Amino acid sequence: MQPPSARPVILRFRPDSSGPFGTLYTDTSDFMRITSGDVIRLGDAHYLVARDEMERKFGLEDPKFWVKRCRWLEGDEPRILKLVFHETFTQRLGQVEISCYRSGHKEARILDLVRGDPRFMQGFTLPDAAGNLVRVLEVIRGQRLDDVIDRIEDDHETYFHTRYPALLEKYLGACAAIGFLHRHGEKHGDVRNDHVWVESDTGAFRWIDFDYGYDHQPSPFGLDIFGLGNVLLLLTGKGFHTVQDLIDRFDDLGLEPADFSLVFRHRLVNLQRLFPYIPDTLSRVLLHFSQGAEVFYETVDELLDDLGPCLAALGR
């Protein structure tokens, strides 16, 4: 049977609307069909779809057809609806292959766990008519962390002595948030620089996107900790520094393989070679993520224990 038109619903809330008037969906299984002008009804709430959300990678925008930017019509507020898209896939990190999955159940569980905790995106879950767990998310007003760092125009030394200490303090809070998940047996699953959002009015770091997971590993939280290392590297280096960028200075800087990332082997981890004013305490933490490392962090608490003195060394 053809689903009904969304026109009466849209005109009920927006009598002056000139459309587009799409379809009223109560079953979101076929999320590829749901587009701008459609309305998704979940229980008593109606969400007018504006567009698919986009993910930016390598300067290209990739549509996420299962994530809809919407207007919650009853409340006249923006919302993001994540529809159920269950997939399993193999992710390659350097030479290592990991079995990963995307799960609405996992994200729904974590949204319940972190309700009211400002270190995380907020939302709740509603089942659609077919039983799909739709996650209804509040929109964070802010920017991705990597964009924030990218837009800072200071040279590195100025940045490091002025802005970095406060950013590091916030980073420690973000690490503690991931530690909170781990203590409750949950992984974030996709700890990346663009999954930390910096809120515009408070500057707070907030984690988004909890639907990724990976299969059991002997070190259950290793991938999250690896991700935290990457975020620390971006913050400390004010961006990443690669073999390609440094090729002409390799010998002058005394660089060797042990200075580079254990996983992304072209990425410089021993930033002290480049920026000698980085304190030893901080440099030692970074080197845990290098090819030269013999001991790895297994818990967030271990990482935080080592980072605490770094803040003191930076005068915080």
Next chain:
Amino acid sequence: MTTKNAASGPGAANERHLLLAVDGSENAARALDYVAGIVAGAPGFSVHLLHVRTPPERDLFAAEGAWRTACAAQDERAAALLHAARERLVERGVEPEAVSVCDVRPAHPGPDVARAILEARQETGCGTVVLGRRGVSKAQEFLCGSVSGKVVREARDCTVWVVE
């Protein structure tokens, strides 16, 4: 924990009571053969075969039913691999009454297999833990961890044999 033909129990750790962790892998098979070579015909030894069951992640499956089916299949595999491991030891000359088997589900998030092995060691009173090693790369150990590495690091009051 379910235990069959228990030859050892809680009490003082005895280095001749071996806890041998098996998972059906080639590494575990090497550890089995190594243990058989030492224990067969030697008096006073017992081997406690342990398998730590790690149920598939619930989140990996869209539907509850599919997950339960996968769990049931894994339970069957666990029973079969413990049986095969016991047979392998006996075929290589270990006295049947010297071999006991058990399988556990880890109680800690992750799930933490290494911790489950060490807890089983404590519970059985075995003085020696034996396990095979996958031989993972450094990057893999960093990202995914290593059961044998963690057992070696965290073991107390016992001996650990890691079989290459």
